[in-house]
Amino acid sequence: MGYDLMAGTGEVWPHLLEANPHISQITAVDLSAGMHQLAMKRLHAMRAHRIDFIEDDVLASNLPAASADFVVSTFGLKTFNAEQQRKLAQLTARVLKPGGRFAFIEASDPRGWWLRGLYLFHLKVVLPLVERLLLRGANDFAMIGTYSTNFGDARVFVDMLRAQGLNAEFRKAFFGCATIACGAKPVLGSADMNDAAI
Ligand SMILES: C[S@@+](CC[C@H](N)C(=O)[O-])C[C@H]1O[C@@H](n2cnc3c(N)ncnc32)[C@H](O)[C@@H]1O
Known part of the structure; x- marks a missing residue:
């Protein structure tokens, strides 16, 4: 257990x-x-x-x-x-x-990874936008990029x-x-x- x-x-x-x-x-x-x-x-x-x-x-x-x-x-x-x-x-x-x-x-935060910038752009901009547009204004992922980099x-x-x-x-x-x-x-x-x- x-x-x-x-x-x-x-x-x-x-x-x-x-x-x-x-x-x-x-x-x-x-x-x-x-x-x-x-x-x-x-x-x-x-x-x-x-x-x-x-x-x-x-x-x-x-x-x-x-x-x-x-x-x-x-x-x-x-x-x-x-x-x-x-x-x-x-x-x-x-x-x-x-x-x-x-x-x-x-x-x-994948520090040192050469695609980090692109990944964070996806996390901070693309994902929240897609979520807002396609999931009826949901914002579960709105802060995930910020939380990840702060963490x-x-x-x-x-x-x-x-x-x-x-x-x-x-x-x-x-x-x-x-x-x-x-x-x-x-x-x-x-x-x-x-x-x-x-
Ligand atoms: C980001 S979700 C993660 C959920 C799940 N583990 C997953 O992988 O999808 C965070 C969860 O933690 C719970 N939570 C946040 N703070 C907590 C606390 N102090 N004690 C118990 N649960 C907490 C929330 O209710 C929420 O269900």
Whole structure:
């Protein structure tokens, strides 16, 4: 069992469950129960028996310690400031069981990529325009370019996860347009070592 933090409409669940058929349950955690219920009805009816939901604020969460074999989170980091990211790193370290794994992915600024200018033009100008014109004035992507460049990449978050005692690594996807913080909680972390010494 594991958590999808800031799960939204659960876009990642089909991929997660297909790649890991042994997963018995994903517990979606989000501020919005309404969005979750709608997504369950429209997108996830066929996998509803493997999805649970907890309405919760990940920045002030009482999710139980050592309750998860894995934590995933997709595209929820970029609007968080440094202090909020630190709280998320703390929560991840707390809820994972020793040996539990985690992966966060976020839209990022592909610094150093020769097509960066074109990509950011697409993100900041083309995508919001297409969305406004073709999706009846929707503005879900209006700020994604700004959020991505403000966020930078997942390197800082990787350092925060390491500061919480997790083994974390940084990865790039698609030339750095998305970046990943992933890894595991050590089986014998400092708390376990203290126990072992007693
Ligand atoms: C950009 S969406 C990402 C949704 C989904 N993970 C995806 O990949 O499409 C951000 C989600 O985070 C949720 N969220 C934002 N702040 C939160 C918080 N403090 N605690 C829990 N959920 C939060 C929002 O309700 C929203 O569903």
